[in-house]
Amino acid sequence: MSLNFAQQENIGFRYVVDALRCDSPYGDARVRRLRFYGSHEKEALLKDLRNVCAVMATLEEKSDRYGRIERLMMQLKDIRRSVERCREIALNEVELFELKRFLLQSELIAPVFAEINEAAKLQDIEILAQSEALKLLDLDGQHAATFFIPDVYSKTLRAARKEKRRVEEELRRAQGEKERAPLMAERAKLAAVEDDEERHIRAELSEGLRPFLDGILGCMDAIGMFDFTLARAKLARRCGGVVPELTEDVIEMEDMVNPRIAEALQERKRSFTPVSISMGKGATVITGANMGGKSVALKTIALNAYVLSAGILPFAKQAKLPLFDGVHIVSEDLENVDRGLSSFGAEIVRFNEVLDECGLSEKAKGQASGKHMLLLDEFARGTNPEEGAMIVKAVTRFLNRRDTFSVLTTHYDGVAEEAAAHYEVVGLRDMNTDKVKTEIDAARKEDGADVIAAHMNYGLYRVEKEQGCPRDALNICRLLSLEGEILHDIETLY
Amino acid sequence: MLLLPLIERYRSLSIIGMCKNAGKTTVLNRIVEEFENTGKTLGLTSIGRDGESVDVVTRTHKPGIYVREGTLIATAMEMLKHCDVSREIVETTGFPTPLGEVVLLRARSDGNVQLAGPSITAQLAKLSGMFFSLGADVAIVDGALSRKTLCAPTVSEATVLCTGASYSRDINTVIEDTAFAATLLTLPEQRSFTDADRANMKGKAILRTAEGETVPLPEGMSLADALRSPAFDGVTGVYVSGAVTDALLKPVLMAGKRFNGLELSAEDGSKLLITRDTFDKLKLRGISLTAARSTKVAAITVNPFSAYGFDLDKDELLHRMREKVDVPVINVLDDVALSDLSWHEESKKAIEARRAEEEQNKNSSHCCQVE
Numbered sequence: 001m002s003l004n005f006a007q008q009e010n011i012g013f014r015y016v017v018d019a020l021r022c023d024s025p026y027g028d029a030r031v032r033r034l035r036f037y038g039s040h041e042k043e044a045l046l047k048d049l050r051n052v053c054a055v056m057a058t059l060e061e062k063s064d065r066y067g068r069i070e071r072l073m074m075q076l077k078d079i080r081r082s083v084e085r086c087r088e089i090a091l092n093e094v095e096l097f098e099l100k101r102f103l104l105q106s107e108l109i110a111p112v113f114a115e116i117n118e119a120a121k122l123q124d125i126e127i128l129a130q131s132e133a134l135k136l137l138d139l140d141g142q143h144a145a146t147f148f149i150p151d152v153y154s155k156t157l158r159a160a161r162k163e164k165r166r167v168e169e170e171l172r173r174a175q176g177e178k179e180r181a182p183l184m185a186e187r188a189k190l191a192a193v194e195d196d197e198e199r200h201i202r203a204e205l206s207e208g209l210r211p212f213l214d215g216i217l218g219c220m221d222a223i224g225m226f227d228f229t230l231a232r233a234k235l236a237r238r239c240g241g242v243v244p245e246l247t248e249d250v251i252e253m254e255d256m257v258n259p260r261i262a263e264a265l266q267e268r269k270r271s272f273t274p275v276s277i278s279m280g281k282g283a284t285v286i287t288g289a290n291m292g293g294k295s296v297a298l299k300t301i302a303l304n305a306y307v308l309s310a311g312i313l314p315f316a317k318q319a320k321l322p323l324f325d326g327v328h329i330v331s332e333d334l335e336n337v338d339r340g341l342s343s344f345g346a347e348i349v350r351f352n353e354v355l356d357e358c359g360l361s362e363k364a365k366g367q368a369s370g371k372h373m374l375l376l377d378e379f380a381r382g383t384n385p386e387e388g389a390m391i392v393k394a395v396t397r398f399l400n401r402r403d404t405f406s407v408l409t410t411h412y413d414g415v416a417e418e419a420a421a422h423y424e425v426v427g428l429r430d431m432n433t434d435k436v437k438t439e440i441d442a443a444r445k446e447d448g449a450d451v452i453a454a455h456m457n458y459g460l461y462r463v464e465k466e467q468g469c470p471r472d473a474l475n476i477c478r479l480l481s482l483e484g485e486i487l488h489d490i491e492t493l494y
Numbered sequence: 495m496l497l498l499p500l501i502e503r504y505r506s507l508s509i510i511g512m513c514k515n516a517g518k519t520t521v522l523n524r525i526v527e528e529f530e531n532t533g534k535t536l537g538l539t540s541i542g543r544d545g546e547s548v549d550v551v552t553r554t555h556k557p558g559i560y561v562r563e564g565t566l567i568a569t570a571m572e573m574l575k576h577c578d579v580s581r582e583i584v585e586t587t588g589f590p591t592p593l594g595e596v597v598l599l600r601a602r603s604d605g606n607v608q609l610a611g612p613s614i615t616a617q618l619a620k621l622s623g624m625f626f627s628l629g630a631d632v633a634i635v636d637g638a639l640s641r642k643t644l645c646a647p648t649v650s651e652a653t654v655l656c657t658g659a660s661y662s663r664d665i666n667t668v669i670e671d672t673a674f675a676a677t678l679l680t681l682p683e684q685r686s687f688t689d690a691d692r693a694n695m696k697g698k699a700i701l702r703t704a705e706g707e708t709v710p711l712p713e714g715m716s717l718a719d720a721l722r723s724p725a726f727d728g729v730t731g732v733y734v735s736g737a738v739t740d741a742l743l744k745p746v747l748m749a750g751k752r753f754n755g756l757e758l759s760a761e762d763g764s765k766l767l768i769t770r771d772t773f774d775k776l777k778l779r780g781i782s783l784t785a786a787r788s789t790k791v792a793a794i795t796v797n798p799f800s801a802y803g804f805d806l807d808k809d810e811l812l813h814r815m816r817e818k819v820d821v822p823v824i825n826v827l828d829d830v831a832l833s834d835l836s837w838h839e840e841s842k843k844a845i846e847a848r849r850a851e852e853e854q855n856k857n858s859s860h861c862c863q864v865e
Contacts, residue, residue, distance in 0.1 A: 077586070094571060094597050097583035148582035148602060161580060161603065168563075168604040172530070191578035191605065 002326035002357065002372075003306065011299045011329065012260030013306055019239070019259065020231045020312075023070045025078035026220050027227025034310045039325045039371040042246050047123050048229075048311050049243050054120040055233035056241070062116050066230065069112045073227055076105060083216055090203035096137060097147035099209075099216075103134035104145060106219050113226065125229065127222045133212035136205060149201050157197045164190040232312055241313030245320040251405060252278040254318035258300040273458040274317075275300045277423060279407070283400040285416045286409045286460065288425030293458035294409035295331075295377055297425070301407055302329055302375050322405070325370030328354040331377035344382040351379070351395075360402055374399065374406040385412065393418055416463065426457035427472045433479070440479055448480050495824045497521070498528040500793045501652065506622050507792065508650035510637040512672055516656040517797035517826040522559055522636055524826065525654075529632070530562055537625025539568035539596075539611035540636035541618060558606045559636075565601045566630050568621050570594045570610040579605030584628060589617045598624060609636055618649045652790040653679060656826070657815075658797030659806040665814070668806070673818040674770045676791050680821075681766075684759035684784035686731025692786060698735060704728030718745030721753070731757040733786070739767045747775050759784040794819060795826045 008014050022028045037045040059066060079102060082095040091099065110129035117126075140150045151158040167187045174180045235241070239259040255274035262272035275297045277284070288294045304314040306327045314321070330351050332343050355361040358372040379395060380388040389412035396418040399406040408415070416422035436455050440448045477487055501507055507525075511518045522538075529536055538561065561567065561579065571594025574581065579601035589596040589612040596612055598621075612618055622633040635650055657672040686702045699711040701720065704727065711720055717734070720726050734742070738760045758776070760766050762785050776783060796815055798808035808825055815823045 077588075093574070093581065093583050094586065094595075097597075098586060146582050146584040146600070148580075148600075164580075165603060171604065187605075188578070194580065195578065 002328055007329050007331075008306075010331065010333075011302045011306065012258050013303055013310075015260035015263075016235070016239075016303070016307055016312065019235055020228075021234070022227045022231045024073035024076045024223055024227045026076065026224030027073070027231060029078065030224050030228040031231070036309050037311060037323060038309075039323050042323055045308075045311060045323060046243075046246065049313060051120075051122045051125065051229050052232045052236060052241075052311075052313055053243050054122055055229050056236050058116065058119045059233060059237060062119055065112055065116050069109060069116065070230075072105060072109050072112065073223060076102065076223070080217065080220060083213055083220075086206050086209055086213055090199075090206040091209075093147060093198075093202065096202060096205060100134070100137040100147050101145060102220075103130045103137060103216070104143065106130045106223075107134065109223065122226070122229070125222055125225050127226060128215070128219055130212065130216055130219055133209060133216060136208050136212075149198055153201060154197060157194065157201070160190055160193040160197060164194060236313045240315050240317070242316055242319050244308060244314050244316075246323050247320050248322055250278070250280050250320060251322070252318070252320040253301070253304065253314070253316050255316055256300050256304050256319075257315040258296065258303050259315060261296055261299070270454070275458075275460055277301065277460055278462075279405065279421045281403055281405055282420035283396045283406045283408060283418065284421040284423065285396060285419040286407065286423045286425070287411060287416060287463075288409075288427060293425050293456075294411075296458060297423075297460055298329075298375055298377050298407060298409050302327055302373070305373050322371050324373045324405075326357060326372045327375070328357060328372060329375045329377065330354055330379065332382055342382070344380065347379065347382070351376070358404055360399075360404060372404050374404055376406070376408045378409055378411070381410075388412060389414060422463040423460040424463050426459045426461055428452070428456060428475050429461075429472075430457060431455050431475075433475070437479060452476060452479060495822075495828065496528055497524055497654070497793060497795075497824065498532070500822050501525065501654065502532070504632070504650075504652040504790070504792065505626075506633040506635075506650040507652055507654065508635040508637055509654045509656060512655070512657040512668075512675060513661040515660040515797070515801035516658045517795055518636060518656045519559060520797070520826045521654055521656055521795050522634065525634065526559070526561055526565070534631040535564050535566065535629055536561070537566040537568070537622070537628070537630035537633040538607070538609060538636070539618070539621055539625075539634075540609035541611060542591075542613045559609065561601050561605065561607050563601055563603050565607075566598060566625050566628055567601060567607050567609070568596050568598050568611050568625070569608065570596055573608045573610045574599070576608040577606065579603050579607060585624060587612075587617075587621065587624070589614070589621075596621070598628065600628075611635070615649055622649070650789075652792040655679070655791055655794045655821075656797065657794065658826075659800035659804060659811070660797070660802060663800075663804045665806050665811060668811070669814050669818050670770065672794065672815065674773065676794060676819050676821055677773075678766045678768075678783075679763040679789045679791050681759075681763055681783055681785040681788055683788050684731070684733065684757060684786050686757050686759065687733050687786075692733060692735075695733070695735060700733050701726060701729050702731035704730065706730075716745065717742055718749060721746055721756075722749045722751065729753075729756060731759070733759050734765075735761060737765050737767050740769055740772050743768060743772050743776065746781075747772070747779060752780050754780045756781045757784055758782070759786060761785065762787045763789050791821045794821050794823045796823060797826050799827070 003011070003013070005014070017031060017034070020031050022031055077098060079095070079098045082091060082099060085091065085095070086099075106127070107129040110127050113127040137147070138144075139148075139153055149157065151161055164187060167183055167190060171180065171183045171187065174183055239262075240257055254276045256276070257272055257274055265272050273293070277297070286294050286297055304316060304319070305321060305324055308314050308321065309324055309327070330347060332347050352361065354374060356364040358374060359365065359369060376395070380391045383391070392408065392410050392412050392415050396408060396415050399408075400418055400420055408419070436451065440451050443451055474490060477490065509518050509521055526536065538559070563579075566584070567577065568587070569577065570591045573593060574597070577599070580603040582600040582602050583597060584600050585598040587596045587598065591610060591612060593610045596610075596617075601607070611621065618635055622635075625633045633650070655672065655676055657668060659668065661668045661671065687700065687708060691700060691708045695710065697710045697713065699717055701709055701711060703709060711717060715723075717732065721729065721732075738758070758781050760783075766783070766785075773783065794815060796808075796811050798806045798811050800806070808827075812823060812825050
């Protein structure tokens with residue numbers, strides 16, 4: 001997919017993937033090889049997501065059934081390779097044992113699934129008991145969870161075992177090596193006949209299984225899909241998740257969350273401020289003071305667009321967004337400087353690559369297709385502010401004229417004028433200064449900064465017309481009682 | 495003399511050998527035989543590979559393991575083709591070995607089996623649990639060459655220690671070393687530290703000071719440093735987690751100090767990797783060795799025949815071994831008529847033949863060089 005591992009890690013996607021806990025190896029395989037939906041697969045994605053919601057909606061009501069099916073799925077082992085091998089060759093006794101175990105398990109899982117599905121009504125997922133195949137392997141009809149070819153299966157086998165047993169009984173009575181040796185030799189011959197016949201029977205069984213192999217694989221696939229769906233539903237219940245409305249030209253997200261950052265904040269006893277944003281095609285710029293949470297907002301947008309294409313519900317209260325073929329992020333701290341470029345140079349090279357991938361460059365015009373989202377985190381921050389501002393301005397102007405969704409964070413002045421939409425981190429704007437001042441005075445001197453951080457609002461608000469720079473820095477100086485003479489000087493300079 | 499009365503009170507048993515060809519497999523076969531009429535179900539496995547009909551190291555005859563119907567066996571996938579009992583596969587374990595995953599089978603007839611179990615202590619302990627839940631009454635682990643960790647109490651309650659002429663040509667060495675191994679396995683239980691002390695310990699060792707306090711071994715300080723330092727004068731107990739080796743103890747001894755009644759303990763006898771010399775010197779310096787969990791040695795078996803062709807006098811070996819230890823000692827081959835030992839003669843011949851072959855190879859390679 002469009003993001004590499006480091007980028008996925010950076011926006012919190014790997015955290016989400018790791019939080020998907022499947023019970024069966026078939027579900028785990030789906031998590032390990034996530035399927036990414038392309039923009040032309042909207043219907044399939046929506047069907048998948050509705051299944052996730054249907055499971056989420058029935059988790060409470062059917063909790064004991066879900067508990068039971070989870071325990072049953074936990075006992076499964078991934079034996080798809082044996083099943084595939086069975087198409088060509090005869091399975092050995094351990095493979096047949098494992099297959100029988102799976103088939104027995106399918107008979108236990110299927111009715112529990114049916115009960116769940118009565119309430120959840122999942123589309124295109126059906127777990128069917130593989131009873132016909134089981135009949136073939138349940139040679140004594142006991143439904144035993146072991147594999148043994150009983151004497152009654154073949155005349156040759158019965159005869160060989162009967163004869164062998166007679167010799168074995170004689171062996172038990174035999175005294176000394178002299179009596180034993182000939183009996184052991186006789187026994188070895190009979191054991192060879194038994195072994196031969198068993199091999200023959202295993203080949204016969206494997207052949208008999210062949211018509212059922214597709215059904216068995218289908219059952220494993222369905223279990224995997226159900227397990228994966230259940231894992232996504234549990235994640236959505238824990239971190240919030242909503243079925244989005246898939247749009248073409250607009251993004252409207254209400255109260256988005258980034259679970260990884262939320263958890264990191266929780267460890268420090270702080271909470272994540274949900275991010276809301278609405279934007280159209282073209283460039284959207286997010287501004288705000290340093291450390292004010294611009295990057296967090298950008299990562300949260302990227303994560304929610306990206307999880308959607310992986311079939312995971314966006315973490316938001318309301319979500320309207322397109323299904324993207326690619327989400328691309330350019331961030332100085334993610335660029336590989338091994339290519340012998342400065343961080344700024346690497347950023348430019350990466351930006352060019354992204355333009356190619358999105359079909360925005362002159363070179364790639366008409367070649368790349370699909371829907372893309374482009375996110376630039378503090379582009380050109382590594383260069384001098386004057387030049388940097390000009391570069392970002394030009395980039396914004398370029399992106400704003402394109403038919404792509406782009407989001408840029410920056411603290412350069414004048415960039416927002418070039419964008420279709422401008423958001424700013426709320427910061428200290430709505431803060432009750434007197435109240436905070438009292439709190440700071442009550443706190444120990446060195447804790448003042450923490451008190452301010454606790455009152456910092458990391459949410460975004462839309463800037464309708466240019467209002468000039470926020471005065472957060474000055475506010476902070478005041479709150480933390482900067483030396484009076486200096487403070488006075490700053491105020492006159494503003 | 496029967497083994498059964500010595501072992502039947504234990505639920506899990508390990509068989510360890512002082513060396514290859516000490517007669518472990520013979521002991522295992524005897525146990526299987528003696529259990530036959532007790533109505534008890536055995537679960538058998540080995541640490542690593544064992545039970546080949548020809549010894550892969552010395553290429554001499556080795557008795558196979560012949561089990562009774564109903565026995566549970568845990569062995570690697572690749573070994574199944576050498577198990578000629580009627581096999582019922584009852585479980586897979588997920589424990590990998592070089593010979594494939596370990597699987598559990600139930601013998602639905604008498605017959606030969608070859609064992610190749612896991613070589614990780616924790617997996618062996620888990621296997622015993624699986625045996626019991628499948629209906630076994632006794633779990634037996636057959637040890638491979640010098641795998642003394644097998645007698646860790648977590649794996650088995652008691653051990654049968656096998657020794658014999660293959661260990662050394664010198665009867666004194668066989669007896670002294672075997673007795674020493676038994677001593678290490680059956681050390682008295684330690685009394686200086688509580689279970690909580692040991693469970694919460696940080697670092698390599700904890701010490702009990704003269705004032706009765708439990709303190710960790712200071713970081714960056716070796717055990718010898720600590721025991722020599724005046725700060726730890728009068729320490730009454732030391733507990734070492736992990737292996738207690740000669741390298742750890744030699745510096746302590748070199749200090750030339752006397753430790754009156756100092757108790758030095760390890761987790762269990764399998765963690766003591768020390769020579770008899772060190773052991774004796776510790777005693778002389780007033781240090782007593784103990785273990786947090788002691789193993790029981792149910793019996794010592796002796797095999798007077800060597801796979802390398804030098805046999806010991808069976809009566810002398812048995813007699814002197816019995817004098818040396820206070821554990822029951824039996825001769826593994828005492829029921830076997832001499833005529834049944836034809837294989838022993840055969841293996842001697844095989845050794846001779848191989849030596850001759852090697853000699854010839856050596857000569858022929860010389861010839862090549864000359865040419």
